[in-house]
Amino acid sequence: ETGVTQTPRHLVMGMTNKKSLKCEQHLGHNAMYWYKQSAKKPLELMFVYSLEERVENNSVPSRFSPECPNSSHLFLHLHTLQPEDSALYLCASSQDLGDRSQPQHFGDGTRLSIL
Amino acid sequence: GESVGLHLPTLSVQEGDNSIINCAYSNSASDYFIWYKQESGKGPQFIIDIRSNMDKRQGQRVTVLLNKTVKHLSLQIAATQPGDSAVYFCAENYSTGGGNKLTFGTGTQLKVEL
Numbered sequence: 132e133t134g135v136t137q138t139p140r141h142l143v144m145g146m147t148n149k150k151s152l153k154c155e156q157h158l159g160h161n162a163m164y165w166y167k168q169s170a171k172k173p174l175e176l177m178f179v180y181s182l183e184e185r186v187e188n189n190s191v192p193s194r195f196s197p198e199c200p201n202s203s204h205l206f207l208h209l210h211t212l213q214p215e216d217s218a219l220y221l222c223a224s225s226q227d228l229g230d231r232s233q234p235q236h237f238g239d240g241t242r243l244s245i246l
Numbered sequence: 247g248e249s250v251g252l253h254l255p256t257l258s259v260q261e262g263d264n265s266i267i268n269c270a271y272s273n274s275a276s277d278y279f280i281w282y283k284q285e286s287g288k289g290p291q292f293i294i295d296i297r298s299n300m301d302k303r304q305g306q307r308v309t310v311l312l313n314k315t316v317k318h319l320s321l322q323i324a325a326t327q328p329g330d331s332a333v334y335f336c337a338e339n340y341s342t343g344g345g346n347k348l349t350f351g352t353g354t355q356l357k358v359e360l
Contacts, residue, residue: 235280
């Protein structure tokens with residue numbers, strides 16, 4: 132157990148659907164992250180939150196909308212996605228954004244398939 | 247831009263042998279490095295980290311070596327077991343003004359043969 136829980140583990144949706152991914156961390160961390168992992172590509176950072184404030188948005192299309200209601204929960208709202216958005220979406224957390232000597236801890240991801 | 251890369255995409259070893267997974271980094275400002283293990287169907291799992299003021303760090307059956315002169319990082323796994331089969335990523339961490347940001351390589355697939 133990593134202390135970071137993601138639901139659902141698998142999601143299949145049509146391009147016109149609206150769904151949300153959920154992440155919860157039980158580590159008392161203050162920073163949370165969304166990553167996209169596609170086959171044979173490095174992890175791509177999407178969003179960064181620190182103390183519930185978004186501090187980074189890596190040119191992610193607006194069809195992905197993050198939400199961080201508190202330091203333990205992070206959501207990724209999805210709408211009108213494209214087939215190329217099919218990937219593994221990983222959530223991570225770390226103690227503090229400014230502390231570079233602490234690793235990020237990952238959940239097991241949501242495998243998203245767009246029909 | 248700067249990137250983190252791995253020398254070999256796939257490494258096959260016999261059970262019981264030692265494994266060495268290599269990683270090259272190009273950002274001279276990177277001062278913290280992490281190795282992750284990702285098993286099929288799971289997220290990356292933290293294995294070991296090292297700061298740039300160290301050359302070597304040991305964990306349980308794993309050792310990370312850092313050579314700043316040539317910007318090279320390696321992960322050594324002693325007495326490799328079938329459960330070690332996974333993709334291994336190195337990641338470098340450097341300050342961008344936004345804090346704790348990691349850059350990952352594509353990973354090396356480690357296959358343990360019985």
